[in-house]
Amino acid sequence: MEQQGPAEPRVVVTGLGMVSAAGPDVGSAWQLIREGRSALAPVELFDSAPYGGALSGEALHLERERGEDRSLQLLRLASAELLADSGWGEEQRGADTGVVLGTCQGAIENAKGIHRSFSSRPHTAPTSEDRRAFAEYRPGFGTQFLADRLGAEGPRSTVGMVCVSSSVAIIHALDLLRRGAARRIVAGGFESFSQFVFSGFHCIGALATGRLRPFDEQRDGTVLGEAAVLLTLERLEDAEARGAHIYAEVLGGGYAADAFHMTAPDPEGGGLERAIRHAFADSGLGTDDVDYVCAHGTGTVFNDGMECATFGRLFAERAASGTMPAISSMKSVFGHTLGAAGALDAVASVLALDRGMLPPSVALEQPIADWDFVCGTGRDCNGELKIALSTNSAFGGNNSALLLARIQRGAQG
Numbered sequence: 156m157e158q159q160g161p162a163e164p165r166v167v168v169t170g171l172g173m174v175s176a177a178g179p180d181v182g183s184a185w186q187l188i189r190e191g192r193s194a195l196a197p198v199e200l201f202d203s204a205p206y207g208g209a210l211s212g213e214a215l216h217l218e219r220e221r222g223e224d225r226s227l228q229l230l231r232l233a234s235a236e237l238l239a240d241s242g243w244g245e246e247q248r249g250a251d252t253g254v255v256l257g258t259c260q261g262a263i264e265n266a267k268g269i270h271r272s273f274s275s276r277p278h279t280a281p282t283s284e285d286r287r288a289f290a291e292y293r294p295g296f297g298t299q300f301l302a303d304r305l306g307a308e309g310p311r312s313t314v315g316m317v318c319v320s321s322s323v324a325i326i327h328a329l330d331l332l333r334r335g336a337a338r339r340i341v342a343g344g345f346e347s348f349s350q351f352v353f354s355g356f357h358c359i360g361a362l363a364t365g366r367l368r369p370f371d372e373q374r375d376g377t378v379l380g381e382a383a384v385l386l387t388l389e390r391l392e393d394a395e396a397r398g399a400h401i402y403a404e405v406l407g408g409g410y411a412a413d414a415f416h417m418t419a420p421d422p423e424g425g426g427l428e429r430a431i432r433h434a435f436a437d438s439g440l441g442t443d444d445v446d447y448v449c450a451h452g453t454g455t456v457f458n459d460g461m462e463c464a465t466f467g468r469l470f471a472e473r474a475a476s477g478t479m480p481a482i483s484s485m486k487s488v489f490g491h492t493l494g495a496a497g498a499l500d501a502v503a504s505v506l507a508l509d510r511g512m513l514p515p516s517v518a519l520e521q522p523i524a525d526w527d528f529v530c531g532t533g534r535d536c537n538g539e540l541k542i543a544l545s546t547n548s549a550f551g552g553n554n555s556a557l558l559l560a561r562i563q564r565g566a567q568g
Contacts (some may be wrong), residue, residue, distance in 0.1 A: 166332050167562060168505050169399040170241025170387030172233040172343075175489050175499070176212035176380050180236050184489070185506055188514045191532040193488055195367060195378050201350045206357045210367070212380025212490025213348050224262040226347035229383035230297055234304050237341065241387040242399055248306030253337040254298050255312045255328040257320025257344035259494035261294045263351060297345055301385075309337040315494075317549035318451075319410060320344055321384065322497025322557055326408035328388050338393055343385035343498035352493070353379055359418055361455055369452030369484035370459050370528055372521040377453040380490025384498035386505070403505045406440065406542075406558040409433020413552040419457050420548055424465030427546060427554040431469060434556040440542065442470055445480045445558075447513055449504045449545040452484020453491055458548060463524050474526065480544070483529040487517035497547045501557055504543035508561040511536045 176194035177184040187194055195210045203209050217228055241247070295313040302311050310331050314324045321344025328342035356362050356379060363376035394401055411433060413426030420427075435441055450462050466482070473479050485503050492499055503514050513534040522528045545557040 164333065165391040166329055166388050166405045167391050167394050168386050168402040168405065169389045169394045170237050171402065171502055171505070172235070172237030172240060172385040173382065173499070173502055174214055174229045174232045175382040175384070175492070176214055177489060179216055179232060181240070181502065181506070187488055188485070188503060188506070189512060189533040191515045191517055193517045195380070195490055200348055206353070206362070207364070209362055210378045210490075211348055212378060212492070214381055224347070226258070226262050226345050226383070227297065227300055229347060229381065230301055230345045231304070233345070233383035233385050234301055237385045237387060238305070242397070247339060250308045251338040252305065252307040253309035253311060253328070253331060253340040254302040254305065254307050255310070255314065255324045255331070255340055255342045256298045256301065257314040257316065257322070257324035257494050257497065258294060258297055259315065259317055259320060259346055260349065260352060261297060263347060263349045301341065305341060307341065310340070316553045317551060318491070318493050318496050319547045319549045319553045319555040320494040320497065322408070322501065322545065322547045322555040323410050325386065325388070325405070325498065325501055325557060326410060326555065329405050329408060332388060332390060339387060339389040341385055342388055343383070344495040345383035346381055346492050346494040348379060348381040363454055366518045367454040367487045367490065368518045368520075369450070369454045369487050369516050370463070370482070370523050371519050372523055374454045374456060374459060377455055377486065378490045380492045382489060382492040382495040382499055384495050384502055386498065386501060401562045403508045404560045404562050406560050407434050407438030408555065408557045409437055410553070410555040412554065415552050418550050420461040421552065422457070422461055422464065424461045424468075426552055427462065427465045427548055427556075428469055430554040431465070431544065431546065431556040434544070434558050438558045440558055442473065444542050445544045446540050447504070447507060447543045448480050448482045449500045449507075449514070449543060450482055450484050451496070451500070451547045452486050452516065454486060459523065461548070462546070467524065479526040481513050481527045481529050481534070483514050483516040485514065487519070497545070497555060500545045500547065501559070504545045504557075504559050508540060508543055508559060511538060511540055513540065
């Protein structure tokens with residue numbers, strides 16, 4: 156999937172929508188990021204005592220419609236903000252608009268409901284409610300749900316690559332726009348917090364015993380969260396023609412697998428390095444161009460160690476000269492949102508570029524490397540932040556990378 160240099164047409168971000176533990180919109184999320192505060196709190200959705208108690212990043216402000224799956228509600232609320240922020244009208248509906256979403260588990264609550272229903276009456280035919288719940292559990296239903304809400308009749312795709320799902324969804328959307336398959340695409344991801352997934356992470360010993368501490372010497376695991384995160388990707392010429400606010404430009408992306416282990420990353424980060432190099436080739440950039448890395452940073456011993464091995468090798472010359480790009484992780488603010496994580500990191504990077512402020516890692520006190528980790532509160536960049544690299548990794552050896560750029564305001568006419 157390598158190609159040399161940036162491709163035409165240029166693709167930009169013109170709208171954002173996000174619901175997370177931080178609150179019901181992008182503004183709530185950015186405020187927590189800027190202030191260096193965490194939205195993580197004790198689990199409320201179920202009794203976590205049997206697991207030893209733990210934190211989570213739940214969207215506790217949700218007001219749910221009767222019978223609506225939690226993940227679909229997240230998606231519905233995020234889409235409302237996206238539409239308003241993108242400034243869409245009737246002309247944005249139709250075949251020129253597509254939807255590409257990533258998710259790990261889709262509408263997991265519906266799946267649990269189906270199981271309970273069938274278990275309680277194993278010899279009874281499915282009810283109409285069973286059929287509805289089963290239809291909505293399909294991984295692609297969230298994409299269909301969102302496309303119908305937006306009136307999008309163009310390309311529809313659902314990406315299921317675990318925790319790189321929404322990052323790869325953005326890369327796929329970028330490719331579709333470059334090929335002329337659509338003029339604008341809503342890309343992103345969604346994931347709801349569930350006891351089912353929580354139990355799985357508990358079984359493999361991946362959950363933190365206390366605070367989530369990405370890239371800290373005392374890190375001991377991750378904290379799960381939930382979110383729906385959406386970005387409007389649009390051709391630059393169309394965005395300029397309608398006078399849209401342009402947050403950032405999407406320069407390129409890449410993904411690669413290392414197939415090292417089902418749940419553990421390759422300690423040397425070979426797959427992640429290849430994904431980043433694919434992104435460099437796709438965008439025409441190199442290691443010296445990167446000002447900020449929004450890293451996956453799950454807070455587990457293995458993931459953070461792997462990322463540092465990769466960055467140390469990739470930016471070796473810059474490390475030696477003391478000019479490493481700034482690095483931080485959003486997991487300590489929102490928790491690990493799994494299928495939505497890549498899109499969440501992309502939005503954090505986009506906002507950093509748009510507003511000229513580096514997002515910090517929360518609870519980072521003893522960095523595992525002597526690099527420029529952003530700690531405490533947001534750091535003003537004084538106009539120096541131009542290129543951001545967002546990286547993600549996942550079970551099964553999946554890795555992805557996105558390169559985003561601050562838009563030159565003159566480019567908007």
